[in-house]
Amino acid sequence: MSLRDVRIVATGASLPEERITNADLERMVDTNDEWIHTRTGIRERRRLAPDQPVSDLASRAALQALEEAGIAPGEVDLIVGATFTNDLAFPGVACLVQRDIGAARAVAFDTNAVCSGFLYAVIQAAQFLQTGAYTTALVVAAEGLTRYVDYTDRNSCILFGDGASAVLLQSEERPAGETALRSSADGRPGLIDFDLATDGARVNVAFCPRPTAPAQWLRTLSDREEVTPWIWQDGRAMFKAAINGMADSVQRIMTRQNLQAADIAALVPHQANLRIITAVGERVGIPEERVALCLEEYGNTSAASMGIALDKWRRLGRVRAGDLLMFTAFAGGLTWGSMLFRA
Numbered sequence: 001m002s003l004r005d006v007r008i009v010a011t012g013a014s015l016p017e018e019r020i021t022n023a024d025l026e027r028m029v030d031t032n033d034e035w036i037h038t039r040t041g042i043r044e045r046r047r048l049a050p051d052q053p054v055s056d057l058a059s060r061a062a063l064q065a066l067e068e069a070g071i072a073p074g075e076v077d078l079i080v081g082a083t084f085t086n087d088l089a090f091p092g093v094a095c096l097v098q099r100d101i102g103a104a105r106a107v108a109f110d111t112n113a114v115c116s117g118f119l120y121a122v123i124q125a126a127q128f129l130q131t132g133a134y135t136t137a138l139v140v141a142a143e144g145l146t147r148y149v150d151y152t153d154r155n156s157c158i159l160f161g162d163g164a165s166a167v168l169l170q171s172e173e174r175p176a177g178e179t180a181l182r183s184s185a186d187g188r189p190g191l192i193d194f195d196l197a198t199d200g201a202r203v204n205v206a207f208c209p210r211p212t213a214p215a216q217w218l219r220t221l222s223d224r225e226e227v228t229p230w231i232w233q234d235g236r237a238m239f240k241a242a243i244n245g246m247a248d249s250v251q252r253i254m255t256r257q258n259l260q261a262a263d264i265a266a267l268v269p270h271q272a273n274l275r276i277i278t279a280v281g282e283r284v285g286i287p288e289e290r291v292a293l294c295l296e297e298y299g300n301t302s303a304a305s306m307g308i309a310l311d312k313w314r315r316l317g318r319v320r321a322g323d324l325l326m327f328t329a330f331a332g333g334l335t336w337g338s339m340l341f342r343a
């Protein structure tokens with residue numbers, strides 16, 4: 001079977017208006033701006049208005065990507081949503097986006113890999129495009145995390161914010177005679193390689209129960225007295241696992257593709273903590289000036305974060321044709337991985 005190339009054609013991002021600054025958090029829990037900024041790199045995050053659904057943010061990001069590409073919603077074949085905070089347990093946010101933007105012909109469904117969601121969803125969409133099943137796909141990652149944060153828990157409430165991002169992917173034919181596996185040496189734009197991993201045995205490191213989850217079973221995941229339906233995490237365990245997981249994953253792709261750190265034009269990481277990102281950069285040899293960041297202004301927006309960082313990096317004019325972009329993420333699950341694109 002001959003596969004097709006998959007390119008990122010356009011991006012979009014949408015953030016709510018309301019800001020939660022570190023000073024605001026100082027009024028809610030025992031913390032301070034200096035601690036938060038030094039330990040996480042975050043200054044503020046955004047919060048959805050009480051009457052704004054997550055799907056509205058998602059649709060705005062999707063429309064921005066379509067507009068940039070000059071592609072009508074009716075031309076979209078596939079929408080993959082990435083979220084764990086859609087306002088409905090079902091259907092997925094992708095179905096709501098399909099309705100709201102008028103992409104009537106698109107097949108739409110969600111995938112849930114938490115903060116790795118963007119990565120998993122792009123790779124998932126790419127499979128449909130590579131085989132030629134579909135030609136045009138939207139990946140829409142959107143989160144309303146502030147609706148799942150315990151604002152009495154200073155360990156976690158400082159981290160999370162709301163936001164959405166979208167990428168428009170399209171497939172194109174490969175030159176005749178090309179084999180299934182791509183190499184960075186072929187010089188063509190598009191998805192070159194990916195590396196995904198899951199460790200369900202470590203589900204207890206970070207999770208968020210539904211209010212309906214059986215209480216007794218939840219206690220098998222945590223030694224807390226009461227497990228409330230908020231985001232729960234073992235920050236230190238997550239911190240270590242994230243650095244090792246992302247650095248090893250990026251390294252695997254670099255080794256497989258015979259790349260040096262100097263060959264990577266930009267690292268686009270999940271935005272969880274600047275110290276995690278800096279440590280990953282150091283481990284793989286990519287300095288901070290080549291790392292796409294949006295953490296300081298938006299905090300951790302889970303699945304949406306890498307797409308927001310990519311969109312910002314592009315709008316800053318930092319992406320040039322031919323650049324190698326390395327994406328990497330880590331999340332509850334545990335799920336993690338990396339992917340390599342040429343712009």
Ligand SMILES: CC(C)(COP(=O)(O)OP(=O)(O)OC[C@H]1O[C@@H](n2cnc3c(N)ncnc32)[C@H](O)[C@@H]1OP(=O)(O)O)[C@@H](O)C(=O)NCCC(=O)NCCS
Nearest residue numbers: 030031032035039154155158206233235236238239272273
């Ligand atoms: C959560 C995180 C910021 C905590 O930073 P840290 O440097 O590991 O801090 P620690 O948990 O070791 O806590 C250090 C001290 O600061 C305190 N502290 C924790 N949160 C604080 C806050 N918001 N303000 C002030 N002090 C705080 C702790 O109570 C602890 O005090 P102690 O030494 O008296 O016990 C960091 O571990 C992290 O980012 N982890 C990854 C989280 C993640 O990526 N989650 C996303 C997946 S869901």
